[in-house]
Structure formats: structure tokens, C-alpha cells
Amino acid sequence: MKRLKSLIVLVLSLLLNSCAAQLEKINGVSFVASRDRIYEYHVKPVVQVNANYASVMPFGFLRTINSPNVIYNTERQWFGETKEGAKQYINELRKQNIKIMLKPQIWVWRGEFTGYIKMNSDDDWKILEDSYSKFILDYAQLAEELKVEIFCMGTELEAFIDNRPNYWFDLIKKVKKVYRGNITYAANWDEFKRTPFWSKLDFIGIDAYFPLSKNKTPSVKDCLEGWQNHLPEIEKKQEIFNKPILFTEFGYRSVDFSVKEPWKSDREMNQVNLEAQTNATKALxxxxxDKEWFSGGFLWKWYHNHEKAGGLNNSRFTPQNKPAEAIIKLHYSKL
Known part of the structure; x- marks a missing residue:
């Protein structure tokens, strides 16, 4: 009888642990690279907001959208943008049991959109491919060395993918030879429908800047209704590829018309609207x-110096020291 009771307890324990594993979401923050090293006191606010993941984002640079050479790991970069910095950030975040998505990204000088990167000749395309492969495989090796949970092999590079699809399928194979964890790609909100290689990855990654409402201060209801314009297509892709959806970036500015064109970071948009950010965050x-096929996501964006970040007069994306931070903390505590 005692042995039967022990067996029942064991089975129930396994079932409960299994359910907990299924319910756990990726409650992440996009941890912004800075010029400084980070320490325990920089990570504590991440823990306090109930995040369990952080996206660490080293950078490579292109001089223009037609330049083929990815420049990275230079002395002119901020510490957090380099390989050494990414490693230090990961190790420090890990001390507080924060899991990691390593997400090396491209920045084009003057902030030109990476989705428009396109070469003018076949020779330049080949230079770009070699250069980008070196950049990505270097960080894939770091991801494997540090046993990073997720590796994101690109962010919003639609024209590059459209023009050189075979290269991307080949690059995925090369990444898998170097890194044995979960792989994704961060497609822009209007790009993910056309991304050709989801079947080869572990997550369908989306930077979720979907337009939801044209209202100056959208209500939660406005935003919920706005999501119905996009949800069917997201669900369709999930069903076709049988891959979980991961929001590789999500978030809203605390500004008027925050969900009309949520991707905009224009400095001219500076009329602070905390309610718009809060309502949009609640609706997301x-x-x-609570959807089973949704793995979670990474809040855009989170600065290391929490006490100085955001605030009630800040119109940028971060929720830090704004009412939206409490919304994040509440929802991240649930799953």
C-alpha cells in the first residue's frame, strides 16, 4: 500500500511539473547594450519585474544599405555591443537565473531601415554574405560556448532574404553545425508572412509592431479589436509550420497615437501619453x-541603469518607471 501511495505521489508530481513546464512563458526584456559593464544591481530590476529571459544584443554596422562589409567588434563600439560585452552581460544575467536569447543585430549608419539592405551587384552580394556569415557564426559559437537557450540569427532583413534565399537556408545549416540550441529569426511585423525558412527554425520570430488603432489615446478595447486584424494570419502561420510564435520584440511608446504606427521612433513624436502605452500593453x-501556441516575447526595451531610465516625462519605448512597468510585472508573474 505504501508503495502504491508513493507511486501515485510520483505520478502526480510528474504531471504537475509537466503542466508547469507547458505553462511557463518566455517573459523577456530586450536588454540594451551600453558603454558600461553590468553588475548585480543592474540585473535586480529585471528580476523584480518578474522577467525570466533577456535578449542580449551585440551589434554589427553597415555604412549604408548598399555597403557589403559588416563591421563589428571594434574599439569604437560600446562595450555592450561587442562580443566581450555580450559575454559579460550574459554571465551577469545568468547569476540571477535569467535565461538568454543572443540576438546579434545590424545597424545601418543614420538609422536606415535594415529591411532595405540591398546590394548593387552580385559581387557585393557575395561579399555581404561572407561578411554576415562571419558575424553570425562568430556569435553562434559564443551562444554554444555559453549554452545560451535561444539564438536569433537575424533581425528585419527582408530584402536580403528576398534576394538571396538560398544563402539563408545554407546559413541555417551552418549555424546548426556550430550551435545546438533553439534558433529563430526576428521578422518584422509585415515580413513574417513571407519569410521562407520557418520550417527550419524552432520559433516563428516576430517583431510585433502591428498597427492597431488610429486613436490618439487608444483604449484597451480599441487595441483588442485591432489585434483581430492580425491574429488570423499569425495563427495560420503557426498552424502551417507547427512552430510556436515568439515575439522577438514587442512594446509601445508612451506617446500620442502609439499604436497607429508602433514601429516609429521619430524624435518629433514627443507628446507623452502614458495611458496609450499602458492600454496597448494590457491588450497585447x-x-x-494565455495561448498554448504562443511562447512569449521580449519587451522593447530595457536599460541597465533602471533608476535613470524612462520616467513619467519620457515618450520612448521603455516602460521603466512608468505605469506600464506595473502591467509588465503583473502579467510576467502569472506564467
Whole structure:
């Protein structure tokens, strides 16, 4: 009888642990690279907001959208943008049990959109491919060395993918030879429908800047209704490829018309609207976080110097020291 009771307890324990594993979401923050090293006191606010993941984002640079050479790991970069910095950030975040998505990204000088990167000749395309492969495989090796949970092999590079699809399928094979963890790609909100290689990856990654409402201060209801214009297509892709959806970036500015064109970071948009950010954030959680096929996401964006970041007069994306931070903390505590 005692042995039967022990067996029942064991089975129940396994079932409960299994359910907990299924329910756990990726409650992430996009941890912004800075010029400084980070320490325990920089990570504590991440823990306090109930995040369990952080996206660490080293950078490579292109001089223009037609330049083929990816420049990275230079002395002119900020510490957090380099390989050494990414490693230091990962190790420090790990001390507080924060899991990692390593997400090396391209920045084009003057902030030109990476989705427009396109070469003018076949020779330049080949130079770009070699250069980008070196950049990505270097960080894939770091991801494997540090046993990073997720590796994101690109962010919003639609024209590059459209023009050189075979290269990308080959690059995925090369990454898998170097790195044995989960792989994704961060497609822009209007790009993910056309991304050709989801079947080869572990997550369908989306930078979730979907337009939801044209209202100056959208209500939660406005945003929930806006999501119904996009949800069917997201669900369709999930069903076709049988891959979980991961929001590789999500978030809203605390500004008027915050969900009309949520990708905009124009400095001219500076009229602070904390309610717009809060309502949009609530609606996103209500729409996605309880769906089984949704793995979670990475809040855009989170600065290391929490006490100085954001604030009630800040119109940028970060929720830090704004009412939206409490919304994040509440929802991240649930799953």
C-alpha cells in the first residue's frame, strides 16, 4: 500500500511539473547594450519585474544599405555591443537565473531601415554574405560556448532574404553545425508572412509592431479589436509550420497615437501619453499570453541603469518607471 501511495505521489508530481513546464512563458526584456559593464544591481530590476529571459544584443554596422562589409567588434563600439560585452552581460544575467536569447543585430549608419539592405551587384552580394556569415557564426559559437537557450540569427532583413534565399537556408545549416540550441529569426511585423525558412527554425520570430488603432489615446478595447486584424494570419502561420510564435520584440511608446504606427521612433513624436502605452500593453497580454501556441516575447526595451531610465516625462519605448512597468510585472508573474 505504501508503495502504491508513493507511486501515485510520483505520478502526480510528474504531471504537475509537466503542466508547469507547458505553462511557463518566455517573459523577456530586450536588454540594451551600453558603454558600461553590468553588475548585480543592474540585473535586480529585471528580476523584480518578474522577467525570466533577456535578449542580449551585440551589434554589427553597415555604412549604408548598399555597403557589403559588416563591421563589428571594434574599439569604437560600446562595450555592450561587442562580443566581450555580450559575454559579460550574459554571465551577469545568468547569476540571477535569467535565461538568454543572443540576438546579434545590424545597424545601418543614420538609422536606415535594415529591411532595405540591398546590394548593387552580385559581387557585393557575395561579399555581404561572407561578411554576415562571419558575424553570425562568430556569435553562434559564443551562444554554444555559453549554452545560451535561444539564438536569433537575424533581425528585419527582408530584402536580403528576398534576394538571396538560398544563402539563408545554407546559413541555417551552418549555424546548426556550430550551435545546438533553439534558433529563430526576428521578422518584422509585415515580413513574417513571407519569410521562407520557418520550417527550419524552432520559433516563428516576430517583431510585433502591428498597427492597431488610429486613436490618439487608444483604449484597451480599441487595441483588442485591432489585434483581430492580425491574429488570423499569425495563427495560420503557426498552424502551417507547427512552430510556436515568439515575439522577438514587442512594446509601445508612451506617446500620442502609439499604436497607429508602433514601429516609429521619430524624435518629433514627443507628446507623452502614458495611458496609450499602458492600454496597448494590457491588450497585447490579453490577446496572446494565455495561448498554448504562443511562447512569449521580449519587451522593447530595457536599460541597465533602471533608476535613470524612462520616467513619467519620457515618450520612448521603455516602460521603466512608468505605469506600464506595473502591467509588465503583473502579467510576467502569472506564467
Amino acid at each position: 497580454f490579453q490577446t496572446f499570453w
